[in-house]
Amino acid sequence: MENYVNRYYITEVDRYPDTIYCHHAVMGEKFIPEHSHRKGQFLYTEGGVVYLNTPEQSYFLPARHYIWIPAGVLHSIHPSTPEVIMRNLYFPVSDSDDVFYARTAIYPVNDLLMELMMFTNRWNGNIRPEDESRYSIAKAFKMLLPELGRDALPLALPYPDDPRLVKIVDYLDKHIADNLGFKHLADRFGISERSLARLFQKELNMSFIQYFTILRMLKGLKLLLDDKLSINEVATKVGYSSLPTFSNTFTKIIGVRPSEYVKHRGLWYS
Structure with missing residues (x-):
């Protein structure tokens, strides 16, 4: 090679x-x-x-x-x-x-x-x-x-064009550990919940919950692989107080349980 x-x-x-x-x-x-x-x-x-x-x-x-x-x-x-x-x-x-x-x-x-x-x-x-x-x-x-490869994994996030949504997704990225509700987000950026929901679907073709969940899991994957944090530490840093909930969500989005990454990351990254 x-x-x-x-x-x-x-x-x-x-x-x-x-x-x-x-x-x-x-x-x-x-x-x-x-x-x-x-x-x-x-x-x-x-x-x-x-x-x-x-x-x-x-x-x-x-x-x-x-x-x-x-x-x-x-x-x-x-x-x-x-x-x-x-x-x-x-x-x-x-x-x-x-x-x-x-x-x-x-x-x-x-x-x-x-x-x-x-x-x-x-x-x-x-x-x-x-x-x-x-x-x-x-x-x-x-x-x-x-x-x-019958089941593609959603390990991608689209780029928004609308300036309002650009600011919103940047805010989500910086507050990944916070328990952000949809109403809180709408109020903070001065937009109705209905308009915000439409904006996510139109610009990103997914709901706020879908976007924020995928963003959290991708951040969690990076923390596991690049920063070598424990699963408990990662769950906390991406806003999950329940380890089983984080683990199950991670598995659904990423396709592999976080424990498998921790178990094999030394082999995959040696």
Whole structure:
């Protein structure tokens, strides 16, 4: 595996339209600027948390998960540390592609996918169709994704455009531990509860409760993984007085129990 990301590999991804491009490397830098590919991208990371931004949303990619980025989607990559390892596979677009490949989303990685992905660790660069063995394995990897990734996880938050909501979500981010009610929020920003509810649905396509819950869980995940806090400490810092309630909500949103992250984070981040 390469010791760092040579960002020129990004231009190599689309050099040959019919190849599958494979790239495993330590990032070695704080971010990869906004770019896009003519191929669909499978991205798995280890060694730290990664934020991936598109013009519409900010995605939070934790350990044991991958993100699928459709062809043509502008995105930038921001790791929590330059030591993050990226494992990328880039696939040509096909007319017969499942609708799965048209959506940017995050999915958990199961043992089968992990084994196949680690098998590709010996490859780097273009895998050509005439290299039947490697190409068939890589193509099978892509074809498995819709079958294994039926349930995308909501590990993303959209950006609001309305100036009122920009201020409100910034306030929520800074008061993540507070027991904020909807009425309190409406009164503080001088807007009726009905108008505020409509604003959340129109701008973010989710309710206040949905947004604040996901925000809390993403903050909690960061505290678990980056700050190495205990589950009890994390629950308190994101506003939960009941540990079971926090744990159950975390599991529903993130797809893995917080105890599993605490148990395995040394393995995922060593």
